[in-house]
Amino acid sequence: MADEKRLMKGNEAMGEAAVRAGCDAYFGYPITPQNELTAYMAKHMLDHKRVFIQAESEVSAINMVYGAAATGARSMTSSSSPGISLKQEGISYACGADVPIVVINVARSGPGLGGISPAQGDYFQSTRGGGHGDYFHIVLAPKSVQEAADLTFEAFDLADEWRMPAMVLADGMIGQMMEGVVLPQPKDPATRVAKPWASGNRPAGRPVNHVDSTHLVPEEFEQANIARYKRYDEMKKTLVRYEEQHVEDADLILAAYGTSARVCLGAMQMARKLGLKVGLFRPITLWPFPEKRLGELAGKRFLTVEMSMGQMVEDVRLHTRGKSEVSFYGRCGGMIPTEEDVLAEIRRILKK
Amino acid sequence: MTEKTFMAGFGGQGIISLGQLWVYCGMKEGLEVTFFPFYGAEKRGGIARASVIVSTEEIASPLVTAPDSAVVMNMDSLPLCEAILKEGGTLLVNSSLVKVDTKRTDARVIKVPCNEIAERLGDVKFANMVMMGALSKATGAVKLDKLEAVLKTFFSESKHKFIPMNMRAIEEGAKAVS
Numbered sequence: 001m002a003d004e005k006r007l008m009k010g011n012e013a014m015g016e017a018a019v020r021a022g023c024d025a026y027f028g029y030p031i032t033p034q035n036e037l038t039a040y041m042a043k044h045m046l047d048h049k050r051v052f053i054q055a056e057s058e059v060s061a062i063n064m065v066y067g068a069a070a071t072g073a074r075s076m077t078s079s080s081s082p083g084i085s086l087k088q089e090g091i092s093y094a095c096g097a098d099v100p101i102v103v104i105n106v107a108r109s110g111p112g113l114g115g116i117s118p119a120q121g122d123y124f125q126s127t128r129g130g131g132h133g134d135y136f137h138i139v140l141a142p143k144s145v146q147e148a149a150d151l152t153f154e155a156f157d158l159a160d161e162w163r164m165p166a167m168v169l170a171d172g173m174i175g176q177m178m179e180g181v182v183l184p185q186p187k188d189p190a191t192r193v194a195k196p197w198a199s200g201n202r203p204a205g206r207p208v209n210h211v212d213s214t215h216l217v218p219e220e221f222e223q224a225n226i227a228r229y230k231r232y233d234e235m236k237k238t239l240v241r242y243e244e245q246h247v248e249d250a251d252l253i254l255a256a257y258g259t260s261a262r263v264c265l266g267a268m269q270m271a272r273k274l275g276l277k278v279g280l281f282r283p284i285t286l287w288p289f290p291e292k293r294l295g296e297l298a299g300k301r302f303l304t305v306e307m308s309m310g311q312m313v314e315d316v317r318l319h320t321r322g323k324s325e326v327s328f329y330g331r332c333g334g335m336i337p338t339e340e341d342v343l344a345e346i347r348r349i350l351k352k
Numbered sequence: 353m354t355e356k357t358f359m360a361g362f363g364g365q366g367i368i369s370l371g372q373l374w375v376y377c378g379m380k381e382g383l384e385v386t387f388f389p390f391y392g393a394e395k396r397g398g399i400a401r402a403s404v405i406v407s408t409e410e411i412a413s414p415l416v417t418a419p420d421s422a423v424v425m426n427m428d429s430l431p432l433c434e435a436i437l438k439e440g441g442t443l444l445v446n447s448s449l450v451k452v453d454t455k456r457t458d459a460r461v462i463k464v465p466c467n468e469i470a471e472r473l474g475d476v477k478f479a480n481m482v483m484m485g486a487l488s489k490a491t492g493a494v495k496l497d498k499l500e501a502v503l504k505t506f507f508s509e510s511k512h513k514f515i516p517m518n519m520r521a522i523e524e525g526a527k528a529v530s
Contacts, residue, residue: 007376007385033391116393177388177414178372180379259414266412338417 010174015040017149020186021156024073025051027064031083032116033172034106058083062090070211072198078104092131096213100159104168106175109334117334118172123311127287138166139286141257145179153184160193173259241284250279256305267342294319302326354407355493361425366480367400378406380498386414478521485525
């Protein structure tokens with residue numbers, strides 16, 4: 001039977017979803033605006049006889065996550081932008097060693113220590129492999145408290161299935177706001193993906209597993225990277241997710257993810273009331289990006305809206321292959337665009 | 353029906369509790385709800401603001417920029433609320449602390465002496481609940497008929513003894529709206 005609808009803060013809903021997904025170990029370090037998530041895990045992980053450690057730093061926390069996950073544990077961390085930057089080395093190692101971990105970024109404004117208000121300036125870092133080396137990892141972008149819970153829950157399965165980090169890219173608005181949420185039913189541990197590759201205590205006589213990102217023989221390392229990129233190609237075919245509204249008849253398609261997509265939904269509704277044919281395209285997986293669908297929509301006019309100086313807009317331009325006129329409207333520094341701002345931009349572009 | 357409310361006051365006036373209880377009741381009444389507080393670095397004190405939406409439809413932006421109703425709990429919050437209130441919107445003013453009249457001639461102004469009413473009931477801390485009663489009566493967006501059950505989940509057991517006082521504060525607030 002489904003749970004009753006509860007009123008929860010995004011941060012707490014993501015915490016509870018992780019517990020229900022069977023997160024065995026959480027390692028974190030405090031930072032606004034994700035603190036309620038760490039606090040939630042501190043309060044609830046031990047009740048479930050699981051591991052919670054507040055590490056001495058972000059670098060320490062991500063390496064604990066990497067270590068725990070290498071033994072086959074479902075492990076996660078959460079932080080906000082500057083803290084996620086510190087975790088990039090560990091994320092690169094996890095990608096290099098094909099270790100599934102879950103990372104939640106409740107993003108805030110940057111660069112630098114920046115501010116604590118919501119922002120989307122971490123798109124490049126998240127979708128381009130924020131650490132060193134050739135890699136990508138899964139990036140999921142929720143637009144609501146419900147989706148934040150659902151995607152966090154699913155991130156554990158996706159990470160295990162594809163053997164790579166899965167990041168939930170939220171922002172201060174998603175983390176701090178409260179909405180109604182129906183939480184997913186707890187994951188049956190028997191349905192977890194098997195991890196025969198995991199290291200740790202092995203029965204006598206069985207071969208020892210090594211989980212490592214070190215490759216000192218270039219010929220072998222090249223082959224390992226090529227194999228990983230074949231997996232990426234497979235993911236681009238099967239994992240891509242997006243939501244769209246009124247794109248078919250649209251004279252202008254708004255492209256936005258997360259909080260910005262909520263703002264765009266309101267702007268689209270206002271525009272439609274004025275008789276303007278406006279649609280909405282919202283990527284849910286930022287990596288793999290819905291490039292094929294954008295290719296199909298190439299030729300349509302786009303307005304990308306972000307809480308940054310313009311990052312996803314580059315992907316929209318790339319995948320409409322020069323066939324679309326792509327405009328950009330953004331706010332940054334912790335400012336959130338309003339529905340009225342976006343409507344004004346729509347009217348300016350459509351000259352109506 | 354969509355009712356977008358902006359709530360403003362200073363830290364400690366119960367703005368956040370007011371917003372949370374409003375959407376909690378709204379949700380129990382079957383509405384879509386969002387509550388987005390202004391969050392700062394302060395642990396206590398400072399300004400307290402919240403964007404609060406209840407609707408029969410899917411809610412687009414959780415940020416309230418042109419509110420249908422605004423709750424003004426202290427003097428400092430008046431200029432901001434006046435500036436953003438929608439044309440013809442409802443301005444609910446805590447007249448115990450806000451002693452000047454609004455410049456907005458188009459607004460439906462409802463003055464509620466929240467602090468005085470709450471003090472008469474026994475504690476100024478109930479001022480936010482008085483305002484919630486007034487907000488419910490003035491907008492009709494949330495009926496608050498499930499409030500008692502909500503308060504039982506919202507408050508820990510040790511605070512359940514305050515529930516009857518909260519209920520009375522709500523009633524008094526509603527009565528203050530003519």
